[in-house]
Amino acid sequence: MNAEGDMLYVYAVVAGGDYTPAVTGIEGSALHMVGRDTGPRAVVHRHTRGPFDGPDDSVRRWVLEHSEVIDDAWQNSPALLPVSFNVIVRSDPETEATATQQLEHWLDDSAETLSRRLEELRDTSELRVELSLDGSLLEEVYAEVGDMRTEMESRPAGVRRLLEKRLEKTEKEIIDRAADRIYPEIRARIAAHCLDIEEHRSTSRESGLTPVIMASCLVRGTEITALGAELTALKKAQPALSIRFLGPWPPYSFADVSIGKEGNPNGSAPDAPTPNPQGERT
Amino acid sequence: MTGDASMQPTRDPRATLPDLIEVLLNKGVHLNLDLIISVADIPLIGVNLRATIAGIETMIEYGMMQQWDRDTREWVQRAVRTHLPLAADEEILAKMAGGHYQDNFYRTWRPGSAYLTTQRLIIHRRDPAETLWQTRLDAIASVSPLRESSIGGEERTRILVGLKDGSEAVLSALEPDRLISLVQARLGRAEGASSSTPEATAEDRPLREGRMWFLETLSTGSTWRGGQAQLSNTELTWRSPMDGRARVRISPEQLLDIRREERSNPTDERRVLILETADSTITLAADDAGAWFAGLDKWRTGPGDRRSAPLEATMSPGRNPDDRVGEGAAPWR
Numbered sequence: 001m002n003a004e005g006d007m008l009y010v011y012a013v014v015a016g017g018d019y020t021p022a023v024t025g026i027e028g029s030a031l032h033m034v035g036r037d038t039g040p041r042a043v044v045h046r047h048t049r050g051p052f053d054g055p056d057d058s059v060r061r062w063v064l065e066h067s068e069v070i071d072d073a074w075q076n077s078p079a080l081l082p083v084s085f086n087v088i089v090r091s092d093p094e095t096e097a098t099a100t101q102q103l104e105h106w107l108d109d110s111a112e113t114l115s116r117r118l119e120e121l122r123d124t125s126e127l128r129v130e131l132s133l134d135g136s137l138l139e140e141v142y143a144e145v146g147d148m149r150t151e152m153e154s155r156p157a158g159v160r161r162l163l164e165k166r167l168e169k170t171e172k173e174i175i176d177r178a179a180d181r182i183y184p185e186i187r188a189r190i191a192a193h194c195l196d197i198e199e200h201r202s203t204s205r206e207s208g209l210t211p212v213i214m215a216s217c218l219v220r221g222t223e224i225t226a227l228g229a230e231l232t233a234l235k236k237a238q239p240a241l242s243i244r245f246l247g248p249w250p251p252y253s254f255a256d257v258s259i260g261k262e263g264n265p266n267g268s269a270p271d272a273p274t275p276n277p278q279g280e281r282t
Numbered sequence: 283m284t285g286d287a288s289m290q291p292t293r294d295p296r297a298t299l300p301d302l303i304e305v306l307l308n309k310g311v312h313l314n315l316d317l318i319i320s321v322a323d324i325p326l327i328g329v330n331l332r333a334t335i336a337g338i339e340t341m342i343e344y345g346m347m348q349q350w351d352r353d354t355r356e357w358v359q360r361a362v363r364t365h366l367p368l369a370a371d372e373e374i375l376a377k378m379a380g381g382h383y384q385d386n387f388y389r390t391w392r393p394g395s396a397y398l399t400t401q402r403l404i405i406h407r408r409d410p411a412e413t414l415w416q417t418r419l420d421a422i423a424s425v426s427p428l429r430e431s432s433i434g435g436e437e438r439t440r441i442l443v444g445l446k447d448g449s450e451a452v453l454s455a456l457e458p459d460r461l462i463s464l465v466q467a468r469l470g471r472a473e474g475a476s477s478s479t480p481e482a483t484a485e486d487r488p489l490r491e492g493r494m495w496f497l498e499t500l501s502t503g504s505t506w507r508g509g510q511a512q513l514s515n516t517e518l519t520w521r522s523p524m525d526g527r528a529r530v531r532i533s534p535e536q537l538l539d540i541r542r543e544e545r546s547n548p549t550d551e552r553r554v555l556i557l558e559t560a561d562s563t564i565t566l567a568a569d570d571a572g573a574w575f576a577g578l579d580k581w582r583t584g585p586g587d588r589r590s591a592p593l594e595a596t597m598s599p600g601r602n603p604d605d606r607v608g609e610g611a612a613p614w615r
Contacts, residue, residue, distance in 0.1 A: 063303050127291050128301055183527040188562070193501050199525045213526055223501060229288035246298045247291040 006091045007047040008099045010083045011069040012250075013040050013107070015118040019077035026052065026065045034100055035107045040114040042083075042103055043073050051086045074250035079118040081255045120195075121255075125248030127217045127227060129190060132209035135175040137240035145171050172210075178240075179212045186213055186234060193227040194219055198253050209242055216253040224248060365411045372401045376464050380405055382415040383440075383452040396455045398464055403443070405453060415453070421445050425465045427458060489513045490577050495548050496520050496529060497565035506548050506567065513577060518557075520566065530566075532559055537582045542575055 011025065016038045021031040025045040035041030052062045063085050070082045089106075091099045107114070135141050145167060152163050191197050196218040219227055228245065235241050292298065362374055380396025382405040383389070392414045394407035404416040424444040429437060439458040443451045455461045494511035497504050509522035511530075518537070520530035539558040547554050547567035555571050555578070557564040568574055 060299070060303060064299070067302055128298075180527055180531060184529055184531055185561075187525070187527075187529055188499070191498055191500055195501055196505075197500070211526060220501070224291065225288055228290055231289045232287070235289070243289065245289050245291045246301060247293065249293075249302070 006099050008034065008042075008044040008089045008103055009047040010087045010089060010103070011043040011045075011066060012073045012083050013042050013081040013114055013118070014073050014077040015040060015079040015115070015122075017078055019073060021069065021072060022076065023068055023072045025069050026062050031069065034103050036104075039111045040081075040107055040118060042107060043069060044089075044103070047088055051088060070250050070252075079122040080250055081114065081118060081121065082250050082252050083255075117255075121218075121251050123221050124195060124218055124251050124254075125221060125224065126251045126253055127219055127224065127245065127247035127249070128215070129217055129227075129231065130214045130244035130246075131186060131212045131231075131234070132242045133175055133179050133212055133238075134209055134240050134242050135171055136208065138175060138178060139240075140178060141171055141174050144174055175210045179210050182238060183212055189230055189234065190215065190217065190227070193217070193223045193230060196254055212241070218251055218254045219248075221248075365408050366397065366404070366406050366413075368399065369401060372399050374399050375468070376461065378456040378461065380453060380455040380461070383454070384414075385452075391454065396453065396461060398461065398468065400468075403465060415451060417443065417445060417451070419465070419468055421447070422465070422469060425462055425469070427462055428452065489515065489581070490574070492568060492570060492574075494520055494574075495567040496522070497547075497554075497567070498529070508548070511566065511568070511574070513574075513581060518578065518581070530564055532557070532564075534582050534584075536560065537578070540575065540578050540582065542571065 009025070009029070011031070016036070018037075019041075020033065021043055023031070025031050029045035029047075031043055031045050033041045034044050052059065066085050070080070074080045074082075089099045089103050091097060092102055097105070148163070148167055148170075152160055152167070155163065187197075190213070194217040198216045200214045200216070217227065231243055231245055235243055362368070362377075368374070374397055376398045378396055379393070381391045381393040384392050392405075392407070394405050394412075394414050397404040397406055402416050402418055403422065405414040406412070406416075407414055422443060423446045424442075426442050426444075428440040428442040430440050438454070441453040441455060441458050441462055443453060445451070491510065491512040493508065495506045495508055498507050507522050507524075509520055509525075509529075511518070511520045517531055517533050519528040521528040536559045537557060538560065541556050541558075542553040543556055544552050545554045545565070545567075546552075549567050549569045549571070551567065551569050551571045553571060555566045555568070555575055557566065557578070566574075
């Protein structure tokens, strides 16, 4: 058995350079770098137990501490790939390679892919853009439903309940149609500022709002202001839009790199490459 | 923006914490090293946070699994397996919100998700985990839509599943027609067209649908994105399964011109489709771009020809074009 303590918790991969972490890791762990000076390097702490596991409040705190390390690396190194929470490298019981050697091999084997992606992500930020329609502010809702509502007040309670249900449904349909109608232009105008854009299906956190677009945007530092101005213009054109604009963050949603297993001595059969419908560039 | 300050993004942790947590659990590099204890698809964390990985499941809702690489498929299967037991060689083909009508002591709809796998049709509730109803596909004798009026007068389509043992089950699903056609395709039989789509929606029934690529313009170039196109009497839509809504939505009146051009694209068909509207140019690619071109050209040039477009056999006449004016054609305000 290999030593329990020989593990590395990984926070991020940064481009070659002289970055040294200025913060501590989860629960105050001391951070250090693994990898060659010239190639991609990993920000890690020496880990002595299993994955972080516990009550939600603790997990929340750990995730935040994890993100603070990524943030520091993002602001103080040329480029970075954030690593997911709870990624831990251990030693190999068969070859007796230590966790550090394992990670070094991986960085070496994946250097080309990692460097390419790091270069693409240089000077980029992730921004989250969430646009929803507030039905109570939407003109067409008022136009189509307003009179019905007034009329309803004079009806007996039973009828009113029935009408209320029908009205709610009509209102919902009107808002949804409006969202469908404005979506293509909104998506186009936002995408024009992004290097990449990825939508989420998360439903709106606030009730009464109908999501139009919930997206993570990968933008160059210089485009952040332009994207903000675009959102301001959209809001001005449609006052019923409610906008959440979050960030800038490290490019969390765009760190995906497909690294083949060919270079990994322990790898299984290499995967047949399949074209990714999202990613083909012209 | 005359006089308006442009909107500034916020990093206020009080506003962004849930988003940050979600993104850190779902995103970021997954080292594909064999010697990793835990990656984010199996975060060993509290139950509530674990539910955030449910987001992954929505990505299989559009039946796009075939497009993905093996790792992603396995990842999704594993994520689902944590609450829905599957056989070793069983794969999920589609998932959508659904329910089962329980008809014993209590008559009640029990909500959950409808899963179509390579072996079964399942109504499963995630939390608390319970399989509400299921059948093996080879036990299904028939599956058909059932029109039903609900309280409040709205019409709904339910799904009537007849089993070979003579029993029946009534299910609900977010997209009943789609689920029915997926099950039928799986059963390898096309049921009589007369029993399928209800009349009320006949005019919006697709004239043509299929896989299509959309060229999206980004800040530094453009990207082909895969998705599904659908042509009905009233509109042409294209939507990526990754997006919340259809990126293309145009009516015949909005389509000013359509032409074909040679352009590199992900399909074997070199000539793409260029659609012109008053305020945009839409570039689409499909393996059957030729057939789409013919269909769209007829669609655009008027209702007289519309019926002879390359359609399904059974199709109700198009609506009077006057009725359509203004619908879906409203400009962005």
